[in-house]
Each structure stands twice: as C-alpha cells, then as structure tokens.
Amino acid sequence: MPSHTTPPSEEPSSIPGMGAPQTKESHGAEQDAKKNEQDARKKRKRRRERIRGAWIAFVGRIVAQFVGSAASIVLGLALIQSYQAPGAAARQSAATALPASAQSGRTAIPAKREGAKPSLVVLPIENFSAIAGQDPLARQLTEAITASLAEKSSLAVISRTSATSLLREGKTLPEIARDLGVDYVLEGSVARDNGCVRIVAQLIDGRSDEHLWASSYDRPLGDLLAVEGEVAKRIAAEVDAVLAGSASRQQGAVATLTFAGPRRP
Numbered sequence: 447m448p449s450h451t452t453p454p455s456e457e458p459s460s461i462p463g464m465g466a467p468q469t470k471e472s473h474g475a476e477q478d479a480k481k482n483e484q485d486a487r488k489k490r491k492r493r494r495e496r497i498r499g500a501w502i503a504f505v506g507r508i509v510a511q512f513v514g515s516a517a518s519i520v521l522g523l524a525l526i527q528s529y530q531a532p533g534a535a536a537r538q539s540a541a542t543a544l545p546a547s548a549q550s551g552r553t554a555i556p557a558k559r560e561g562a563k564p565s566l567v568v569l570p571i572e573n574f575s576a577i578a579g580q581d582p583l584a585r586q587l588t589e590a591i592t593a594s595l596a597e598k599s600s601l602a603v604i605s606r607t608s609a610t611s612l613l614r615e616g617k618t619l620p621e622i623a624r625d626l627g628v629d630y631v632l633e634g635s636v637a638r639d640n641g642c643v644r645i646v647a648q649l650i651d652g653r654s655d656e657h658l659w660a661s662s663y664d665r666p667l668g669d670l671l672a673v674e675g676e677v678a679k680r681i682a683a684e685v686d687a688v689l690a691g692s693a694s695r696q697q698g699a700v701a702t703l704t705f706a707g708p709r710r711p
Contacts, residue, residue: 564601573636642667646661646663661684
C-alpha cells in the first residue's frame with residue numbers, strides 16, 4: 447500500500463484580517479480617553495467659572511448694601527439738617543427777641559397796662575405761738591389784713607382760694623406771682639408771749655423775690671379784735687403807700703393782692 451506522507455505543519459505567520467481590528471480598537475480607546483479628559487477639563491473649568499461667578503455676585507451684593515446704607519445715611523442727615531435749620535433760626539430769633547430777664551432764666555411777669563391797679567399776693571399769717579394749732583389769731587389776722595387791703599381803691603384783691611391752692615402745690619413765691627399774674631407778695635407771722643402779741647409783715651417783689659418793706663407791731667393782749675383791726679389797717683396803709691411810690695417810679699408796673707397759704711421754705 448502506498449504510504450501517505452503527512453506534510454509538515456507550517457505555522458501561519460499571520461492570519462489575514464486580524465491586524466486591522468486590533469489597531470482600530472486601541473485607537474478607539476485612545477480617543478475615548480482623550481475625550482474623557484477633555485470632558486473632565488471642561489467640567490473643572492465650568493465649576494471654576496460658577497464659583498468665580500458666585501463670589502463676584504456675593505461681593506457685588508455686599509458692596510451694593512454698603513453703598514445703599516451710606517446713601518441712606520447721607521440722605522437722612524441732609525433731611526435732618528434741612529428740617530433743623532429753620533427751627534434753629536426761629537429759636538435764635540425768639541431768644542434774641544426775649545428780654546434779658548427771660549434769657550437768664552428769671553421769671554418775668556408781663557408789664558401791666560398804664561393806669562392799672564397795683565396787685566400783690568397775701569399769704570396766710572404764720573402762727574409761731576406755743577399753742578399755734580389751737581389759736582385762731584393767725585387766721586383772724588389774715589382775714590383782717592385782706593379785708594383792709596381790699597378796701598383800698600388803689601389795690602386789686604384776688605380770691606384767696608386760688609392762691610392757697612397754688613401754695614399747697616409747693617410753689618415758690620415767684621411761681622405763685624407768675625401764675626396769678628401779680629408783682630408783689632405780702633407775708634407775715636404772729637406770736638404770743640406773756641400777755642403780748644408780736645405781728646410781723648413783709649412785702650416781697652414777686653419777680654425778684656426781694657424784700658421791699660417790713661414792719662413789726664408789738665401790742666398788749668387785751669381786746670384781741672381791736673388789736674387785729676388796728677394792725678391790719680396800719681399794714682394796709684403802709685403797703686398802699688409803698689406800692690403807690692413804686693408805681694410813680696415805674697410806669698405800667700402793677701401789683702395784685704391775692705390771698706394764699708402759708709409760705710413754705
């Protein structure tokens with residue numbers, strides 16, 4: 447039988463068509479890597495841009511707030527100055543127009559018209575006797591002096607109720623004189639001792655709180671009503687003379703006679 451010889455196997459050097467696919471696959475992978483890297487760079491760039499935009503917007507808002515606040519403050523100051531300027535000018539004009547006594551803080555009573563009656567305020571007589579709380583002498587003497595002054599046609603007498611209410615409020619003599627529209631105040635005291643009575647009366651300028659006249663009357667205690675009447679008429683006559691002399695020296699000056707409560711320190 448003829449023998450069959452197996453030809454030696456030969457290793458194929460290459461397989462047709464195999465090289466091309468491997469080259470395309472590696473090239474595609476490389477392209478994908480580049481694309482991914484580009485996409486990553488773009489994402490990082492967009493993120494940086496967003497962050498920068500956010501910071502710019504934040505800083506812009508802060509600057510805008512500061513500018514707005516500063517503008518509001520400047521506008522408010524300008525408005526305040528514009529409103530205050532006319533008021534300050536008016537106050538300055540008013541202060542310039544005020545008399546010197548008003549500018550210095552002293553209480554000034556408006557001048558009465560020429561020919562008006564003098565007027566002053568009479569405070570209740572204070573009782574310095576040992577039994578002052580049970581002694582009606584001070585109240586009786588106050589009534590007698592008030593009635594004697596009211597008899598003077600040259601004086602104007604105001605109700606004692608008005609003055610007493612002001613005195614109970616703790617007001618000073620100048621304040622009472624100002625509220626009642628008077629220029630003068632009459633106050634006094636009475637004291638008993640060993641069968642005698644001493645009565646003191648004082649006339650005070652209601653504007654300056656200065657003493658203009660004072661007198662003391664010592665009488666024996668006998669007919670008490672007679673003593674009250676006699677001293678009251680003496681006081682009224684002397685006060686009338688003092689005010690008449692003052693009116694002749696100061697034109698338009700007026701005093702009002704008013705009955706008030708006891709003077710308080």
